[in-house]
């Protein structure tokens with residue numbers, strides 16, 4: 001027998017937020033994550049009540065060059081607002097890409113200045129832009145000028161601990177017309193190590209008056225409330241804690257209850273199906289593997305390693321679908337220390 005309904009309703013965070021002329025329905029957002037927050041994932045997160053969701057970053061130069069992958073990242077289906085994140089190193093391509101994404105339905109354009117990956121910073125985009133604020137500003141200005149929709153900016157605290165220039169860049173970005181700013185409370189040199197510094201985000205709060213969104217290491221409801229308190233931000237953005245649970249941002253927003261084990265099993269099956277349909281079976285099978293791993297880690301942690309490996313390496317979609325759903329359905333669903341304490 002599988003345990004039933006272990007969820008509790010979440011306490012609600014303050015609701016609704018305005019970015020430019022766009023109404024955001026609540027204050028918990030799903031972070032953009034390349035290779036994770038594709039259209040199927042965003043559709044689920046949106047359905048469960050995330051305040052907003054953002055596409056995976058779209059490389060501006062590649063989009064202008066018509067890369068199929070960039071176009072796939074731009075897709076939307078019923079998510080409102082449709083927020084597209086652009087990355088790039090040259091003002092010209094950012095402006096061109098901004099025009100293209102707006103013409104294709106973007107309601108907000110977010111600029112990526114936070115990605116630490118060597119592949120990205122080596123090309124002087126992502127967080128590498130924070131090393132050269134003048135150059136960063138030229139990209140921001142070009143994007144704002146090219147777009148009629150609101151432009152937002154996502155960045156880290158700085159390149160390293162000796163150059164915590166997020167407040168300076170944020171102020172200049174606001175002057176250039178940026179309408180919301182997200183800060184991940186780490187430097188680029190920290191990559192994902194250590195703990196995000198929620199207090200350090202406050203220096204950006206003091207520098208700008210546009211909506212500020214705080215990000216980094218938020219998992220529980222207590223974390224969400226604490227990052228808002230310490231940073232003074234208006235909203236919170238959650239990334240990795242949503243892996244394997246696309247409903248989690250909605251739960252933190254108070255928009256969705258936590259699903260029980262059998263609902264999670266059904267949801268997994270739906271998510272898997274959506275991925276196979278979106279990518280086609282061959283690519284979908286590969287793309288879904290990491291999600292399968294996350295669902296199993298979270299909701300069937302006692303599954304023997306051999307069985308887990310058999311699921312993760314299987315090319316039989318029916319086998320994967322059935323085995324994972326059964327493993328999850330017989331787990332206890334989702335609990336956390338805060339629920340136990342409650």
Ligand SMILES: Cc1cc2nc3c(=O)[nH]c(=O)nc-3n(C[C@H](O)[C@H](O)[C@H](O)COP(=O)(O)O)c2cc1C
Pocket residue numbers: 031032033034035036055056057085112113114115154184215216217218237238239240241
């Ligand atoms: C797999 C992965 C991919 C990411 N891709 C992007 C991206 O495309 N654009 C972006 O701005 N940030 C990206 N990030 C950073 C996240 O948006 C977020 O800032 C970071 O994970 C910290 O938040 P968290 O602790 O809630 O995960 C990525 C993070 C991860 C783990």
